[in-house]
Amino acid sequence: MTEWWRGGVIYQVYPRSFQDSNGDGIGDLPGIIDRLDHIASLGVDCIWLSPINQSPQADMGYDVSDYMQVDPLFGSLQDFDVLMQKAHALGLKVIMDQVVSHTSDQHPWFQESAFSRENAKADWYVWADAKPDGSPPNNWLSVFGGSAWEWHTARKQYYLHNFLTAQPDLNFHNPAVQDAVLEVMRFWLDRGLDGFRLDTVNYYFHDAQLRSNPPLKSLKGKPAVNPYDMQSHQFSKSQPENVAWLKRVRKLLDAYPGATTVGEVGDEERGLELMKQYTSGTELLHMCYSFDFLGPKFSAEHFRSKIARFFAEDETGWPCWSFSNHDVIRPMTRWASHSVSRADLSKQAAALVLSVKGSVGLYQGEELGLPEADILYEELTDPRGIRFWPEDKGRDGCRTPMPWQAHAPHGGYTSGSPWLPIKHAHLDLAVDAQNADQNSTLNFFRKFIAWRKAQPALLTGSIEFFKTDEPVLAFRRSAGNKDIICVFNLSPEERVVAVSKLPDMLEPVSNNATLEGKTLTLGPNGVAIVETPAGEGSVRFKAG
Structure with a gap:
């Protein structure tokens, strides 16, 4: 495949x-x-x-x-x-x-590029002249702190490094x-x-x-x-x-x-x-x-x-x-x-x-x-x-x-x-x-x-979110003639969710959740997973 x-x-x-x-x-x-x-x-x-x-x-x-x-x-x-x-x-x-x-600055490509401004790899890295006052060519900064430019004495130019000075950037231009x-x-x-x-x-x-x-x-x-x-x-x-x-x-x-x-x-x-x-x-x-x-x-x-x-x-x-x-x-x-x-x-x-x-x-x-x-x-x-x-x-x-x-x-x-x-x-x-x-x-x-x-709906199926209040997240995954409804309580307190047209059984991959009639109770960080025929089932938040 x-x-x-x-x-x-x-x-x-x-x-x-x-x-x-x-x-x-x-x-x-x-x-x-x-x-x-x-x-x-x-x-x-x-x-x-x-x-x-x-x-x-x-x-x-x-x-x-x-x-x-x-x-x-x-x-x-x-x-x-x-x-x-x-x-x-x-x-x-x-x-x-x-x-x-x-x-790495130890890579042979960089070693050659840094040797002079006239060699086969002179333009393989990002080199730039200093400003007239000797400062870097612009204000770009490194992810690891400080300027993203490092002076190289042999070339008398700055080279770009978005990360460590030992990590010069290649010139993809x-x-x-x-x-x-x-x-x-x-x-x-x-x-x-x-x-x-x-x-x-x-x-x-x-x-x-x-x-x-x-x-x-x-x-x-x-x-x-x-x-x-x-x-x-x-x-x-x-x-x-x-x-x-x-x-x-x-x-x-x-x-x-x-x-x-x-x-x-x-x-x-x-x-x-x-x-x-x-x-x-x-x-x-x-x-x-x-x-x-x-x-x-x-x-x-x-x-x-x-x-x-x-x-x-x-x-x-x-x-x-x-x-x-x-x-x-x-x-x-x-x-x-x-x-x-x-x-x-x-x-x-x-x-x-x-x-x-x-x-x-x-x-x-x-x-x-x-x-x-x-x-x-x-x-x-x-x-x-x-x-x-x-x-x-x-x-x-x-x-x-x-x-x-x-x-x-x-x-x-x-x-x-x-x-x-x-x-x-x-x-x-x-x-x-x-x-x-x-x-x-x-x-x-x-x-x-x-x-x-074993669930095509979860592998490549569509996703549709239900309208729920915090801290409940709920969505439907769909493929073929079967839907999977997933409900999550993203909090450390119990939450109650109203449901309709759902089977009475939660899937065994649910955790810390119970379903009784049209009431879904989610414990702290509870997970409820329910399989339904396509197009059926809905959820809405209610205080509880």
């Missing part, structure tokens, strides 16, 4: 934190191979590998120095081939991070750069890879005129922790030239039936619109995700409005909704104020992301309901956390190793000393403990994903 990705579930593996096989404290490809059975047991369709390319690891692999090699930290190309073989034997597709908006990136993609596709998660997919192009960004109109009443958040990034990213480039990417992928793309859209102001634009029709990306559901907002209106807006007017685009990944605070901590029970909140989050229209991205540990780990300053490795501590503690708290065994040293993750600590709160939620508990979050994920696979 070439469109396996449409409505599919993608499981993100953060390699250095999944399983260590050699005792150096860092997860690796042989470790992932050893744990593939766990991933397959979830019933997901695909694995997304965070970066495994050769890298100095200044930003945990998001600074690539050789796109066609596996970093020795993680293993070898032969290990990659074994992983692919076993994953495919288990029915799992594999995609990997493709980080090509920038490289140069066709030779585009050709080189396509060759990198072709290398991995020829090796059997099933596609790519495209990191920072809207950062490829910059404004060729290097115009300065205007200020953000509103800071929402408080100063920004990071000055980057004070600008409207109209010129430093999300440029119109990106669309033609993404068509080239899609043309390449179409030569490999079944291969897919997931684009990460990082744009606070235009994220949803870019998701739609980059996935509309059949000539661009297959899927995109933004950060709309990766923040603290947790309300019926928020989920309803974002999903409805995405599918309004043009329904040819396709989202990949995520509640969690390696860059954000884990949802069990972000949304804790909306719950009295971590177990109920984790099951509700699972049911919600697996019920809305679109594909699904799950992050390792999400199936365990892991909270954010409480990392001390002296334990930090993330450059963002080190720079902005304590107002922004960085991303290490969501990147700690997987807890496999509750009573084993370091949770069974390593026989050595782990690169980040495994906290006691995570050991209590270890895989072996949850495997043995039929009511665990882990087993709820398995049950829901298995049930979902």
Whole structure:
């Protein structure tokens, strides 16, 4: 099936934190191979590998120095081939991070480009002269703080880096750069890879005129922790030239039936619109995700409005909704104020992301309901956390190793000393403990994903939202002659919902909910799922 990705579930593996096989404290490809059975047991369709390319690891692999090699930290190309073989034997597709908006400053391309202004790769990166007073060419800022421009003495010019100074941006206005990136993609596709998660997919192009960004109109009443958040990034990213480039990417992928793309859209102001634009029709990306559901907002209106807006007017685009990944605070901590029970909140989050229209991205540990780990300053490795501590503690708290065994040293993750600590709160939620508990979050994920696979309405069906008051979110998914009605109480207090024309039985994937006649009672973070004949059934909120 070439469109396996449409409505599919993608499981993100953060390699250095999944399983260590050699005792150096860092997860690796042989470790992932050893744990593939766990991933397959979830019933997901695909694995997304965070970066495994050769890298100095200044930003945990998001600074690539050789796109066609596996970093020795993680293993070898032969290990990659074994992983692919076993994953495919288990029915799992594999995609990997493709980080090509920038490289490492140790990449040979940059080393050559920086040597002089007259060489074969002189224009492969974004170089610009200083202003007459020596200051950078414009006001663009780095995501990690400070100017996005770094002076290079040999070239006597500034180079652009949207992230660390060690991550210079490639110049996608140069066709030779585009050709080189396509060759990198072709290398991995020829090796059997099933596609790519495209990191920072809207950062490829910059404004060729290097115009300065205007200020953000509103800071929402408080100063920004990071000055980057004070600008409207109209010129430093999300440029119109990106669309033609993404068509080239899609043309390449179409030569490999079944291969897919997931684009990460990082744009606070235009994220949803870019998701739609980059996935509309059949000539661009297959899927995109933004950060709309990766923040603290947790309300019926928020989920309803974002999903409805995405599918309004043009329904040819396709989202990949995520509640969690390696860059954000884990949802069990972000949304804790909306719950009295971590177990109920984790099951509700699972049911919600697996019920809305679109594909699904799950992050390792999400199936365990892991909270954010409480990392001390002296334990930090993330450059963002080190720079902005304590107002922004960085991303290490969501990147700690997987807890496999509750009573084993370091949770069974390593026989050595782990690169980040495994906290006691995570050991209590270890895989072996949850495997043995039929009511665990882990087993709820398995049950829901298995049930979902048999529901065309949830995989690719339409979505229609019911009019309900906060904190109740309700919608109908439809396909063929069957509808599925999904109702969620996004609060820590009981709520009562009036229903009509519904069967008396809730589906077994419901949680903390009862249906008696025309009264649906939802406990804290309750989930009610009901199958009905097409066109029947409705819900409305009532006080209770």
